[in-house]
Structure formats: structure tokens, C-alpha cells
Amino acid sequence: MWETVIGLEIHVQLATDSKLFSSSSTNFGSEQNTQASIIDLAMPGVLPVLNKKAVNMAIMFGLAVDAKIADKSIFARKNYFYPDLPKGYQISQYELPVVYDGELEINLDGKSKTIGITRAHLEEDAGKSIHDLFDGESAIDLNRAGTPLIEIVSEPDMRSAREAVTYLKKIHSIVKSLGISDGNMEEGSFRCDANVSLRKPGEDFGIRAEIKNINSFRFVEHAINYEVGRQQDILESGGAVNQETRLYDPKKDETRPMRSKEEANDYRYFPDPDLLPVEITKKQISEIKKSLPELPDAKKERFILEYGLKNDDAEILSSSLDLSEYFEKASINVSSKFQLLANFILSEVVGLSNKHSLDISKSPVTPDEIAKLVTYVSDEKISIKQAKEVLNESWQNKTNVDKIIKSKNIEQISNIDLLSDEAKKILEKHPKEVQDYKNGKDKLMGFFVGQVMKETQGKANPKALNEILHKLLKGE
């Protein structure tokens, strides 16, 4: 039996307007190299000036994960050559990061577990190398160069790919809740490196491989699972895992070696003499603390108290800012049927958004529309089955739910007099079956329901209809 050991390094792009050390815009998707100033281009003689907002954002994160905040933090140069790294060094932090010694509780399969957060430090992003634009030549886009990041380094506390993804999702939810990142994984605002190793339980850590730059929750799970399998094969055949950096290829669902330990750079870290140490005061920390928005754990408690949700549902809803916002927007228009709403969102809406790989915040069916559907179900205007059908159609055709219900004429008949009339008609039509039923052929109840449904084109409220039929058959 092998035990999987996983530690994550998460890179989170901070939502500042300007770069970490220059006044260039951090806007995504602008024309190449239009957001690269003389500082981002590393012209001779230029100097970095720290964007203090980024420091405050790092502090916010630190407070959210119960970490210590350094009273004095230092920027260091990480030296290596690459064309998208204009200075030939990245300004990062080595000793004395802004945030250290934090922890985060995650919940998986009803069990909770604490993951240690070693540190979170500020650093600047590199530019982008583009290899497929010009034949035989590489192009450099420095728009991203200098964009502020925090790198969040966990302890090797996770024991499965699912735990890693749960942790990753929670961090994602925290940074989005704090408003310090847009968390957009497709645009690279939130990406992670996974350190994976195997060991026999109780033994020392095994040799790890680092899988670089994974940019979706799904890929993280796949990449780790692939890597675990690969390492297990090696170890079980008596081999040794290489300490190396690997890349995950989502198309082939495999990891491939990128560079070995021997090829690894000696980054020659040393304190950046161009920047003064960052002094962080207690006052600054307490002011930031006061301004912190609601975090996922607090939100979960509130969802249980305020909406009476089940623990597990509150947990899932609060773990994603998009999801909780969606729920809360819909909840405004749903009177008291919050658990029903939660069920419907978690099973149906989340199902659709997963199927279409679309963020729930970008769902074509708005929370208001979902509230309507849930209200109709709870008022027994439509059945839950119909609600699902309407949702599907609304998602696909982007038409509003009222229109669909009207056009399909699928409004449920819950009117008792109306249903009684229909039921009576059917019973009168089938005296033999009524007699058989009375003689103990219970199965025939389904027949009667089916007949009424047929008459009403399936619009009869099944629950009400059942009650009415029971009453009529007993009474006769």
C-alpha cells in the first residue's frame, strides 16, 4: 500500500489595477506589448517601486487563513535567464515572506482536515513566450510581465487528488471572496503546481515530482492521479522516482518530464537592493482585518442558520463564491423553500454548468429564473420533473421559463375540483378495473393515474391526483 503525499503551490494573480513594480495596467487581453513600460521592459537604469495595494491583498489572504503576518518582509531576486523575464531575474520573496504559518480546514466526504499553509509570498509574473506565431521564431509579449502574484505554498498535507482539489477550490473561493483575485483559471489568474510523492505509511517522504502550471480543477485531479499511477508503477517494479519537474498534457492526460534536478536552475536568491524592506504595522493589519469580507466558513454557518440548509449543502454552496452568490441571488425571490432551492441548484444547475464546462456565474439561466422554477414547484404549479425540462430548454435556447411553460402548456393542474372531475370520469369509464382494485389489485392505482395523466396531457399534479384517487376509491 502506498500513501500519496501532495503539496500545492498556488499562483494567484492579484486584482490590482497596476503592476507590482510599475504603473502599467494589468488588464488582460490587450494588444501585445502595449502594457509594457520602460520598467517592465527592464530598460537600463530603471528601478522598481512597490505597489502597496498588492501588499495589503497579501495581508488579507494571510488573515483569511489564520496566518502570521511578517512585521518586516523582504523582496529578493530570483535569477535566471529567459526571454519573457526581461530583467534576467524575477522579483520575488525568499526569506521573510509577507505571510507565513497559516492553515485551512477542508471538508471532504463528511470529514474535516486541516491543511498547513507554509507561506504566501508576493512576486511578479513573467511575460509570455509565444512559439506558434512566427515560423521558426519565438515572440515575446510582456503585457503580463510584472503583474502581481501571491504564491501560496502548502505543507505536504494532502493525501489524495480529491483532497488537493478540495483544498484548491477552497483557496480559490477565499481569494475570490476577498476580492483579491478574479480567480479566472482560463486566463491564468489562478494556477497551481503540484508536488506529488508516494511513501509507505509511516515512512519518510518519498522523492517528489513537481507538476507545473496546471490551470483547472479537473486537470489538477487528473494530473495527480496520473502521476500517482506512474510513480506507483515505478516503485512497485523496484525503480526510483526522479526528482524532476513535469508538465501535464490534458490532451493525452499524462505528465511528461520538463527538466531534471540536475538541470534545475541555481536561482541565486539575494535581497533586492532596489527595494526597501516592507514594514507592516499592527495598525495596518487591524485595519485590514476590520475590512475583511465574509469568508466561506462564516458563510456556511450563516447558510445553516439563516436558510436552514443541511450542513453538506451549506458547505458546498459556501465553498464557491460564484455558487453562493448564485444561491443568494435566487433566494431573494424564494419564500422559505431554501432547501428546495439549494437542492435544485446543486443537482440541476451545477450539473448543467459542469456538463457545459461553464462557470455558474456565466449560466444563461439567471438566479431569478431559477427562483421562479423553484417557486412553481413548491406551489405545485409544475412538477420537479417539468422544472428540470424547463431548465434544460431555457439553458439551451436562452428563453425565459414563463415563456417555455406557456408555450408547452405544461402548467400543472393542482386544482382539486378540476382533478376530482377528471378522476371521476376515468373511474366511471373503467368500472371493471375499479372493482378489481377494490378486490385487492393495488397495482391498478398506476393505471388510473396514467389514464388521468393522459387526459390532462401529463399536467395533473401527481401528488394531488394520488390523494384524490385514493379518496374516491375508498369512498365508493
Added chain:
Amino acid sequence: MIYKSVTEILEAIKKKQISATEITKEYLKRIKASGDLNCFITLTEDSALNRAKEIDKDISKNNLKPLSGLPIAQKDIFCTKGIKTSCGSKMLDNFISPYDATVVDKLNEAGTIMLGKTNMDEFAMGSSNETSFYGAVKNPWDYEYVPGGSSGGSASAVAARISPCSTGTDTGGSIRQPASLCGICGLKPTYGRVSRFGMIAFASSLDQAGLFTTDALDAAVLLKEISGHDPKDSTSSTVEVPNYHDYCINSDKKNFTVGIPEEFVNDLNDDVKNSFYESVKILENIGCKIKKINLKHTGLGVSAYQVVAPAECSSNLSRFDGVRYGHRSKKSESLESLYRESRSEGFGKEVKRRILVGTYALSAGYYDAYYLKAQKVRNLIAQDFSQAFEKVDLILGPTTPDKAFKIGEKMNDPIAMYLSDVYTVSTNLAGLPAMSIPMGFKEGMPLGLQIIGNHFDEKDILKLSYLYQKETDWHEQVPGA
């Protein structure tokens, strides 16, 4: 108009005895007549004359700025917009800066006229100006001798009176040592007094911009204009900038307590010793109290410097990779060869040596033994000074152990070359201000007196220099006169 100081030129322009155009033409003429000195890498004749015309127009409208019409030479380490900024290197032989350094900006703003960009050791690494891609600069006192370095072109130009003043940079003595060897004043301000923005970095924690002039008052006038906090340089100081010139003229202070570190005078040769103690006598006559002091870690200064400076340089010079600007080898076929060939061809021998030394000192496994240890020595040196400044106002010594050496004499002996900085590096390590002023001659070559002050106490350095220069005429000696 023969040999005028900065203050005299400014006065003459103010009184309209001479126009900015006339004085600019005069200095351009002198520069051209002095071609053999090799002081300039780029002469900006046209732009200087155009600018002089504009300034004359301003003057005619009585729009006078503090340095209106003053010609100045800029060390080619300062970025100058639209003008080649080579840093003395083949690497930047094709580099036209897209922006002005803060020092350049401030001097332009104050009304100066740039005559050109002066020659220097490549990337300011050198003590003789022989490592320049543009060839050695000559010492105007004797063309066979070096002017010192790295700001050799700037020092030689002021000494030869082909520019009334110039800018320099000082990482381990690169202003004071050439000032000493050329017989002029060279002021290195406190670290952080003058912005480093736009000054091509050699060793960021040691680099400081400063000035060359013929006398202390001139330095005082110029220092005020280039000093002050720059939001573009986080390490620049917000300490208030005094009016140095008025302080020199008006303050009654003269009974300074002056410390002489034993470590600075123990091993001097007789000529330097004699000149130095004659200067001490003059200061005593002025009213100064002389005190023997110790700076016991001075001997470690050059060693610590030769770790810290190369370490920082190895990182600072990484940006010269042939990708975005600067020299790009034609031989490059792959990314790695683009780096290797461009840097091999673009950098000279001394620069390569320091990059290698610095890379080594920062390497995994050596960092603690070299870089960290050097930083510890640096702290000890700074402590020596701060303890000394509890007892004395200013510290005095010779700027260099000897007069200038001959061109070629030390090029193959880097250690001997590095040791010519022995009295200057420790002030950089401690971030202190210091100035070299002429104190005599040895065999016809000038000698310099170094005055070191406490942090941000440039005013007392200038005041003492001013008092000394009222009693002496070393600074009025002109080569070839």
C-alpha cells in the same frame, strides 16, 4: 573668459556679460581642441547649441533658473533621452535611451546645457578608465597617466577645463579616485541623497550619483539641484535638502573636530604623507581640532566590496541579453547561443570577471560564506564609522594611496587595481558622503584629500572644503598652464 568656475559662469550669465550660446560654443571649441584626451563618447554639439539658444531666449525674458546656461558633461552611465547611452560598453554601443535619468532631468530643469556624454570604465567597473570599449581616457596632467575611474572622462574633462563641471557615479570610489588623480573636486553624496533612477546600475546598494567641479562652492551649487527624494527610486531619501552654497558662505562654523583614522595614514609614502599633514596643519590653523581615531575594519573593506559589488552586478547585468536592446550577436542560432554569443561579444574582460565572481558568490552553497559574510563585514564597517562620528564631525585622509599610475601599468594586475580603492570603498559600504579635493602634487601629478561626513552631512564636508580652499590654491592649478 579663461578658467571660470560654475559660480562665476552663472554670475556672468545672470549679469548678461556672456550668453549661454557664447559659453557653450567656447566649451565645445575646447573639447574639440582636446580630442586626444578621449573624454567624450558622444558629443552633443547640435542639441547643446539649440538648447543654449532657447536658454538665451528665456534669459532675455528674465526667466532665469538656478543653473541657466551652465554647460555640463554627463557621464555616459546616465540615460539621456534620444541620445546614445553606452555605459562605456560595446553591449550598449547601439542603445539610444527612450528616457532621461532623474539626475539628467533635474539638471535640464535647472537650466544646464549638456555638452556630451563622457567616457568611463565599462559599466563603471574599473579604476583607470582603461576598461572602456571606447578606449582609455588620458590624464590631462600627463597623457601617459590614467585619469582614474570609473568616471575618468568626467574627471579629466573638468581638470582640463573643457567642461566647467560634470556628473559621475561612485560605487567604490569612482568619483573621488579620479578627482584625486586629476586634481579636482569630486563629491559622492550620501547613499539615497540623489536618485539612481536612470543611472545604469552596477551595484545597486553602493551606487551613488555625484559631481565633479573645480571648487567646493561649485559642488555645493550643483548638489542642491540634483538632490532630493524621487518617487521613482524607493531607496532615495526624503531628508530635506539644505542650501549648501549659502551654508558654505554664511555659517560661522569652522572649529570642526576632524578625525584621522590610523588605518588611512599608516602605510603612506612620504610624498602623500607630507601633503596630507600639510593639509592637516592648514585645517588646524583654520580652527579645527584634530583627533586620532580608528576604523579597525577598514582593511576588510576591499574584500567585502569585491564580493558585494560583483554579486549585485551579476544580477544587474542579466538584462543585457540581446533580446530587447543592445548588442545581439549575429552568430546566435538558438536561445542559449543568443545569450552566450551576445554577452561574450558585448561585455569586456573586466565586466565578465565581475559577473563570474558575483555569480559564484551568490551560488547555492557559497552564499553564506561569501555574500552573507561580506554583508556582516559591511555592518562592522558601518559600525566603525558611526562610533567614530560620536566623537568627530568629519573624517580625513588621503583619497588614494598614491598619485595616478601609468596607462597599462595595472591592467594585468586586478588586485593592485582594486587596491587603489582602499580608502574609498568603505564609505560606499557604509553609505556615507565623501569628497576628494586637491591637496598637492607628487612629481607633477595631483593628490587628493578625502573628507568623509556623517549621513546627509554633505554641508559640513563642503564647508570644510570651502574653508580649506580659501587657504590653498591647489584647486586653481590647471594642467598645461
